[in-house]
Amino acid sequence: MNETHDHALSSWLSAANAKDTDFPVQNLPIGVFRRRSPGDAPRGGIAIGDQIVDLSRASKLFEGLAAQTAAACAAPSLNGYLALGHEAWSALRLALSRALRTGSALEEQLTECLVPEADAELVLPITVGDYTDFYASIHHATRVGLLFRPDQPLMPNYTWLPVAYHGRSSSVVVSGTDIRRPCGQLKPPSASTPTVAASARLDYELELGVVVGPGNAPGERISVDGADPHVYGLCLLNDWSARDIQAWEYQPLGPFAGKNFATTISPWLVSLEALEPFRAPWSRDPSHTQVLPYLAGVDNAARGAFDIQVEARLSTAAMRERQVPAQVLARSHFHEAAYWTVSQMLAHHTLNGCALRPGDLLGTGTLSGPEREQAGCLLELSHGGQQPLTLASGESRAFLLDGDLLSLHAWCEREGATRIGFGSASGLVLPAHPLYD
Amino acid sequence: MNETHDHALSSWLSAANAKDTDFPVQNLPIGVFRRRSPGDAPRGGIAIGDQIVDLSRASKLFEGLAAQTAAACAAPSLNGYLALGHEAWSALRLALSRALRTGSALEEQLTECLVPEADAELVLPITVGDYTDFYASIHHATRVGLLFRPDQPLMPNYTWLPVAYHGRSSSVVVSGTDIRRPCGQLKPPSASTPTVAASARLDYELELGVVVGPGNAPGERISVDGADPHVYGLCLLNDWSARDIQAWEYQPLGPFAGKNFATTISPWLVSLEALEPFRAPWSRDPSHTQVLPYLAGVDNAARGAFDIQVEARLSTAAMRERQVPAQVLARSHFHEAAYWTVSQMLAHHTLNGCALRPGDLLGTGTLSGPEREQAGCLLELSHGGQQPLTLASGESRAFLLDGDLLSLHAWCEREGATRIGFGSASGLVLPAHPLYD
Numbered sequence: 001m002n003e004t005h006d007h008a009l010s011s012w013l014s015a016a017n018a019k020d021t022d023f024p025v026q027n028l029p030i031g032v033f034r035r036r037s038p039g040d041a042p043r044g045g046i047a048i049g050d051q052i053v054d055l056s057r058a059s060k061l062f063e064g065l066a067a068q069t070a071a072a073c074a075a076p077s078l079n080g081y082l083a084l085g086h087e088a089w090s091a092l093r094l095a096l097s098r099a100l101r102t103g104s105a106l107e108e109q110l111t112e113c114l115v116p117e118a119d120a121e122l123v124l125p126i127t128v129g130d131y132t133d134f135y136a137s138i139h140h141a142t143r144v145g146l147l148f149r150p151d152q153p154l155m156p157n158y159t160w161l162p163v164a165y166h167g168r169s170s171s172v173v174v175s176g177t178d179i180r181r182p183c184g185q186l187k188p189p190s191a192s193t194p195t196v197a198a199s200a201r202l203d204y205e206l207e208l209g210v211v212v213g214p215g216n217a218p219g220e221r222i223s224v225d226g227a228d229p230h231v232y233g234l235c236l237l238n239d240w241s242a243r244d245i246q247a248w249e250y251q252p253l254g255p256f257a258g259k260n261f262a263t264t265i266s267p268w269l270v271s272l273e274a275l276e277p278f279r280a281p282w283s284r285d286p287s288h289t290q291v292l293p294y295l296a297g298v299d300n301a302a303r304g305a306f307d308i309q310v311e312a313r314l315s316t317a318a319m320r321e322r323q324v325p326a327q328v329l330a331r332s333h334f335h336e337a338a339y340w341t342v343s344q345m346l347a348h349h350t351l352n353g354c355a356l357r358p359g360d361l362l363g364t365g366t367l368s369g370p371e372r373e374q375a376g377c378l379l380e381l382s383h384g385g386q387q388p389l390t391l392a393s394g395e396s397r398a399f400l401l402d403g404d405l406l407s408l409h410a411w412c413e414r415e416g417a418t419r420i421g422f423g424s425a426s427g428l429v430l431p432a433h434p435l436y437d
Numbered sequence: 438m439n440e441t442h443d444h445a446l447s448s449w450l451s452a453a454n455a456k457d458t459d460f461p462v463q464n465l466p467i468g469v470f471r472r473r474s475p476g477d478a479p480r481g482g483i484a485i486g487d488q489i490v491d492l493s494r495a496s497k498l499f500e501g502l503a504a505q506t507a508a509a510c511a512a513p514s515l516n517g518y519l520a521l522g523h524e525a526w527s528a529l530r531l532a533l534s535r536a537l538r539t540g541s542a543l544e545e546q547l548t549e550c551l552v553p554e555a556d557a558e559l560v561l562p563i564t565v566g567d568y569t570d571f572y573a574s575i576h577h578a579t580r581v582g583l584l585f586r587p588d589q590p591l592m593p594n595y596t597w598l599p600v601a602y603h604g605r606s607s608s609v610v611v612s613g614t615d616i617r618r619p620c621g622q623l624k625p626p627s628a629s630t631p632t633v634a635a636s637a638r639l640d641y642e643l644e645l646g647v648v649v650g651p652g653n654a655p656g657e658r659i660s661v662d663g664a665d666p667h668v669y670g671l672c673l674l675n676d677w678s679a680r681d682i683q684a685w686e687y688q689p690l691g692p693f694a695g696k697n698f699a700t701t702i703s704p705w706l707v708s709l710e711a712l713e714p715f716r717a718p719w720s721r722d723p724s725h726t727q728v729l730p731y732l733a734g735v736d737n738a739a740r741g742a743f744d745i746q747v748e749a750r751l752s753t754a755a756m757r758e759r760q761v762p763a764q765v766l767a768r769s770h771f772h773e774a775a776y777w778t779v780s781q782m783l784a785h786h787t788l789n790g791c792a793l794r795p796g797d798l799l800g801t802g803t804l805s806g807p808e809r810e811q812a813g814c815l816l817e818l819s820h821g822g823q824q825p826l827t828l829a830s831g832e833s834r835a836f837l838l839d840g841d842l843l844s845l846h847a848w849c850e851r852e853g854a855t856r857i858g859f860g861s862a863s864g865l866v867l868p869a870h871p872l873y874d
Contacts, residue, residue: 130606135690145689155688160631161622165690166603166697169567170655170792180656182789185598185729194597196729196788218607218699219617219870245789251592252582253572253602254691260603261789262655292622292633294872351633352619352682352698353870355607433656433790435731 015049022421029268044073066095083358122267133363140368168260184245198432199242206376209237210362225297227343236266236425277417304341317403332369452486459858466705481510503532559704570800577805605697621682635869636679643813646674662734664780673703673862714854741778754840769806
């Protein structure tokens with residue numbers, strides 16, 4: 001904790017002081033934007049209230065490491081910035097915090113570096129080298145496991161290691177990108193042979209994304225208590241899933257075409273430093289006493305988790321037509337949902353020497369809480385489609401329909417700290433392309 | 438087939454006419470090299486006999502599309518070249534074929550563009566955006582399935598779709614890169630809880646890699662008979678595998694830490710055009726009659742397969758000490774081993790609109806033939822480690838030991854065509870890094 005976290009700080013930018021803003025001066029998440037004007041090039045920016053600080057312009061107002069770090073954000077993706085590491089990120093955060101505070105001598109000059117978010121297009125902030133998806137909620141794993149494998153919902157490895165698989169980097173898109181309903185091979189349990197059709201069980205997954213900083217060389221390991229410097233921060237992540245494609249294909253090598261068509265992330269990356277006031281102890285079911293040494297850090301146990309509230313909202317075409325607000329489908333807490341911490345994910349990922357590179361993306365897995373009402377996907381909420389949800393609009397949903405707009409949200413609130421948010425990660429479901437012939 | 442395939446062609450470079458060369462004038466595989474001298478930058482080259490044609494230098498000798506294509510190879514990776522597509526690749530191939538033939542007027546000028554392969558370092562030729570590994574040998578899937586799941590070796594989906602999972606791009610290294618034995622969580626069947634240790638069951642997998650050309654936009658599909666223009670060509674691929682890590686972790690989401698520590702590819706990419714004389718009909722077990730329309734191309738049935746011989750060789754530290762040649766562990770044929778063709782892999786991969794990008798890499802999966810002696814990994818050859826192989830040197834191997842040098846090789850031979858080869862993909866196994874305590 002340092003002066004940038006001070007709850008008493010306010011900004012000369014009044015929108016940053018609004019009670020419900022995601023982007024007060026204590027947050028300062030980074031992203032990549034361009035003005036909505038022809039030829040304007042994507043470049044790094046920091047969200048503050050309803051504005052974006054153009055970092056390459058602002059770099060001239062700063063000195064030393066903060067100026068160098070801001071200048072590195074002139075590129076169309078943040079990978080170079082992510083490679084710089086904690087000292088550089090922290091220097092820029094401090095300089096921005098001081099410049100944006102009420103009373104700053106830089107107010108006038110910094111005002112010239114502001115772009116209203118309403119005038120900007122937010123683009124994918126990172127070039128994802130590799131995307132790994134974990135499976136960190138034991139509640140999700142258990143409830144989904146019951147649907148896919150009633151005889152053995154939870155595999156014996158679950159409480160020993162953070163289970164994960166590799167997703168597809170080319171599937172990662174930024175919030176606002178439309179999601180085309182995928183076609184694929186499906187075989188309903190009642191059918192004797194598979195067919196090819198548009199997925200009828202399209203789902204979302206409410207996750208957080210972890211953005212890797214400097215990473216590790218091939219063959220090197222990251223220790224659980226040494227993981228923080230390798231993590232830049234977190235974002236929202238929706239691992240869109242076609243449950244019918246997934247159910248037929250996933251054995252024995254795991255999910256593939258049921259997942260690799262689209263993965264939406266939020267445009268803003270919230271740094272670990274901004275999340276510092278919201279750290280929490282790592283807690284797990286007290287009956288699970290055994291932790292292998294490489295996952296059992298002292299620091300990780302004391303403060304490895306983050307108290308983040310996550311939420312999924314659905315806005316159907318009919319709701320938008322009638323100007324009804326989106327409906328909250330479920331809400332849960334990262335630190336309650338996740339069996340494993342981010343640091344444990346990194347320690348496990350690199351135990352074999354696997355190289356993580358700047359801009360790599362890890363998904364936490366669907367962050368379902370202990371109660372079914374806290375589930376992070378429709379597969380759980382509708383009990384495998386058997387019990388469709390009735391929406392306030394009178395519509396019902398077992399899975400997503402064309403025209404549905406699904407958005408994820410997250411925020412941190414705690415007594416004595418300023419609320420910070422993650423913005424949103426949304427996607428509109430488009431009808432499938434017609435099949436050939 | 439065109440003039441570049443003519444069996445009667447010879448080169449003014451005598452090493453290219455040797456009976457056993459992998460790189461006659463009919464092959465012309467592309468890679469990225471640098472001279473072994475300080476500051477020399479990696480750039481594209483074509484293998485011919487024991488020499489490399491420096492493409493950016495040679496571009497000045499060509500005209501039109503061939504010259505433009507060669508100039509695009511000045512970059513340190515071939516992704517830009519791969520994006521250009523078949524017409525560009527073919528124009529350069531024709532120009533090189535003519536310039537390298539006996540009697541070419543360009544002999545003297547082209548000689549100045551040659552770099553002896555012995556003076557060059559071959560580097561990773563592509564920046565891999567995504568790496569997908571298929572499971573195309575039904576013989577491998579069945580024999581490995583028997584070891585992992587005796588009650589259900591082959592899943593019901595196997596004969597309906599090309600099963601695949603996503604591997605890790607950061608694990609892809611070029612031939613000659615040392616392979617560090619990974620550590621990981623292991624739980625032998627006899628143990629009640631897992632432990633962390635160096636893998637004791639390190640294995641190789643004899644595969645071919647498929648290198649993607651222009652690819653498809655998100656949401657678009659590639660048809661089975663329209664797949665060729667999206668494929669640049671093939672290379673060798675060793676999907677190093679830690680069987681003990683894999684066995685404990687892989688359910689329910691598939692292989693992860695048992696695979697993502699290293700994947701070796703050969704430095705030379707052999708184009709589909711060079712492989713044209715070695716095309717073969719797609720054949721499968723006649724009892725498997727049903728093929729879904731998107732996998733059942735007419736052209737694919739007639740010529741979707743490739744007649745390529747693949748081979749794994751082992752050279753132990755003791756063999757190298759005694760200057761004994763490497764021992765062939767197994768040999769098989771791509772078109773006999775693979776249940777699915779490359780075109781079917783692309784059609785399935787993109788059925789859901791998944792985007793393939795230039796330089797993406799697909800592995801075929803372990804190319805085991807019908808007989809166990811034709812198996813493409815030690816797990817099969819040693820029957821799960823139960824029946825270690827006795828080597829000619831008197832040593833035995835159930836799995837790889839530190840100091841083992843494992844190399845993959847492949848070539849095409851057919852009456853009336855000139856033999857072409859893939860070079861090799863090799864890696865030396867280094868001892869594990871000591872574990873943290």
